[in-house]
Amino acid sequence: MNIGFIGSSGSFSTLALQYLLDSEHSLSFVACDGCSNDSRFPIINDSVESLAMQYGITCINLEQPLAKVLSKLKSQVIDIILVACYGKKVPQEILALPLWGCVNLHPSLLPAFRGPVPIFWQFKEAATLGISLHTMTSHIDAGAIISQKSVSLEDGLSQQQIFSQLIQAGLPLIEQLLDDPQQALQNAQQQDERLASNMSYPIASDFAIDCAWSCQRIFNYMRASTHFQQAYSVLLNNEIVFLSRAISYQMKLPQETITLADDEIIIPCSNGFVLAQLSV
Template sequence: MFGVLSRLPLAVLLQAGVDVVGVVVPANRVPPFLLEGNGRFPTPITPVQPPQPTTNLFQQDSSISTLELAAQHQIPAFGVRHLQAEATLNSLRALSPDVICVSCFPQKLPPVLLQLPRLGCLNLHPSLLPHFRGPAPLFWTFQRGVSETGVTIHWMDEAFDTGDIALQKPLTLPDGISNQEAEQLLAKVGGDLMVDALQRLANNNLPRKPQPAGFAADPLPRDADFELNLNWSARRAFNFMRGTGGWKRPYVITINNQLIKLQVAIDFQPHQILSHPIATNGNQVIIQLNPGVLFAV
């Protein structure tokens, strides 16, 4: 919630001159000392006290950067516990929002909240929906060896990531991009796309295209989802390890009935062929994949 996929789109909206009337975050992700009353009173919605602001809107990492950004612009911020509570709805109604913009918010918006803004609710999702619905779209993008991805702005409904598509922007992930770099790229593109969506919405010409049936949401990854496959190409394995390294899980692969654990991908050669399935060079492991060779530790 306080990562770049939340903060950077907010920064882009503010730089575009969008009138942001409030910022809402999950209360359990706000340091208690920033909540009114030091978080001792678990009300459905609690005002957040402004933290010390930063001077760089586009810094990549800060545990409270979204709140700092709101404080810089004198935007009221709230930590929410119960979205359907009357106190929550009354606080949000008092802001008189024309539209609610969402990015990486971990709770479903109930119908009464979806109907609160006069122009509806829009969500920024870092994939080309209906592909890679769910809470970890970038993980599954890398795990399935997909380099052509993008960002979707969609109208929100009562489920996660299933509402009508408004706008999409495709992009290509380069070999070796890290999760942090990919999030930064998608967040900037997504922020620009949200600005475009709001401008179209104001002019009453924002599209609504229903998503096709037959697509399910992907879950959060389990340990087993970090397993490498000998039938993968070296490029796919390399990009998967580089793009999901932030999860801090070991990558396992079985070669000749031996389980090998890897931590970091170093390089790959797309066409190289080894004389044996596996070799070592110091602490580096060199693995024959199909096609190509992966270098990792």
């Protein structure tokens, strides 16, 4: 099968692309923002562009005018396009090109947590984590669900570690689709719009923490979103305190707020406490 891939420089995209490169399928092209196919220009290590160049795969820059992108894509034989963590809307003209259409690997249990940063919101709301493979339409993350799987993770993972485990859970979904795309697409189920949540990119106020949450929830949320480099705010003794990262947690009886040496602070929670670093 001839597969096209659309992604970004993030680890979610690169892990999905590496799977395709290691599979028995033929990869027709890789597309992302900024692909140049020119070794004179530096590229991001471990990006989809760098992987494409390593394997000699055509890399198409999606920032070019659409007509130019379409001209390059129409020169390729494309049975299906897999999209993983591409942060923009894919034009309808591209969606219509492949024989079996375009599918997206999305890190949430759709229709919940549509949008560009579902991991942030799932940890913020202590929701069940998961991954979905769905068809692509003119509406972002709203296509029919081909397959999905819930995922349980250990505590304290970074976003990159979370992506790695979600991709591992998603690989069998991709494999099942590629084995029999006709059957998989025929069995795809439309999403229930009544259950849909469309989430935006977080702003500063979204990084507020509630001491009524469990210590485990606070710890995992902070560890999963540290890469945003945004201070977390928490109300302690009628004063707003800003934190930079979570260090550890313990499930003990709540206690008073204690500021320790080296700008560390103990945050009392509903069922224990979190040791965190103060933001400077």
